[in-house]
Amino acid sequence: MEVAKRAREIAAHSSISKKDLQKEYERLIEQYEKLLQQTAKITRISDSTQLKLRRTQEALNALNAELARALKVAEEQQRRAEEASRFKTELLSIAAHDLKNPLQSIIGFAALIQEVTENAAEVQAYSTTIQNAAQRMFKLINELLNTTAIDAGKITLNRFPCSLGELASIVVATNLQQANQKEQRIDFYAEPNCIAEVDAERIREVFDNLVSNAIKYSPMGKTIWVRVFRDTSSDREAMPVVRFTVRDEGQGLTEEDMKKIFGRFQRLSAIPTGGESSTGLGLSIAKQLVELHDGKLWAESEGKNKGATFIAELPILPKKGSELE
Numbered sequence: 001m002e003v004a005k006r007a008r009e010i011a012a013h014s015s016i017s018k019k020d021l022q023k024e025y026e027r028l029i030e031q032y033e034k035l036l037q038q039t040a041k042i043t044r045i046s047d048s049t050q051l052k053l054r055r056t057q058e059a060l061n062a063l064n065a066e067l068a069r070a071l072k073v074a075e076e077q078q079r080r081a082e083e084a085s086r087f088k089t090e091l092l093s094i095a096a097h098d099l100k101n102p103l104q105s106i107i108g109f110a111a112l113i114q115e116v117t118e119n120a121a122e123v124q125a126y127s128t129t130i131q132n133a134a135q136r137m138f139k140l141i142n143e144l145l146n147t148t149a150i151d152a153g154k155i156t157l158n159r160f161p162c163s164l165g166e167l168a169s170i171v172v173a174t175n176l177q178q179a180n181q182k183e184q185r186i187d188f189y190a191e192p193n194c195i196a197e198v199d200a201e202r203i204r205e206v207f208d209n210l211v212s213n214a215i216k217y218s219p220m221g222k223t224i225w226v227r228v229f230r231d232t233s234s235d236r237e238a239m240p241v242v243r244f245t246v247r248d249e250g251q252g253l254t255e256e257d258m259k260k261i262f263g264r265f266q267r268l269s270a271i272p273t274g275g276e277s278s279t280g281l282g283l284s285i286a287k288q289l290v291e292l293h294d295g296k297l298w299a300e301s302e303g304k305n306k307g308a309t310f311i312a313e314l315p316i317l318p319k320k321g322s323e324l325e
Helices: 002-012 018-115 120-151 164-181 200-217 255-260 282-292
Strands: 160-163 185-190 195-198 223-231 241-247 296-300 309-315
Touching: 018 120, 160 164, 160 200, 164 185, 164 195, 164 200, 164 223, 164 241, 195 200, 195 309, 200 223, 200 241, 200 282, 200 309, 282 296, 282 309
Parallel strands: 185 223
Antiparallel strands: 160 195, 223 241, 241 309, 296 309
């Protein structure tokens, strides 16, 4: 404003000397330099302010991101806590329900044995019923313990070279009585030298679950095929495996069944054909145990009432020098 005012004053004079003009010019230059300095100062202040604002915004963005992550973690923890609570409730409900019946059988038939001491046949029948009820309880308790141990990461595998054919043979033998009671036939074949490095007790649980399920859900008089063989096909050159398969002529699996078959406490469309009980935990546990051995477990079925096949794959144990048996 001052510069403009001075310029108007100079312009008002009709004549001005060169010396005065030079003086005014120098004065204008001085004023202009001051203006430049003020502009530069304002620019520096503006840049500094913008930098501070940008850094503040970045800090706020980082804080928001951190809060979002913390919120997500909190929501996930809340979800897991709610899931654990539901799981505990279901667990207690199943335990209370499924343990009640075999306990009543044990109590009832034990009382009958006390009353019947002369008839050996009746004593034998009652003791068999007690044994079956106790085995049902043992299996249920074992499944519950396995589930909680897997969730807690407390499963320790004791791996040793094991013949899966021999292991499967033992499992088939222990399930023959159950199959005979339903007039079912188990067709078993195992290739030799199907060796894998596994925890034999854990894999036996897997095999037993698959075989007993086939018996449980197959009608009277049907055949169950159990096979153990090495899959060394061309697409398996990188990592050959041993396959354990169980195929039945039972009730098959629907599309909906296939979506939830390995979930916990899942009730599928098939029902036990001999009044057997089911916790809905066996297949979930079996899948997790196989995967702990770096293997895979899955099911195949053409649909309802067309039977089902369960396949467990485990890596073959290589010989020295990376050669396979």
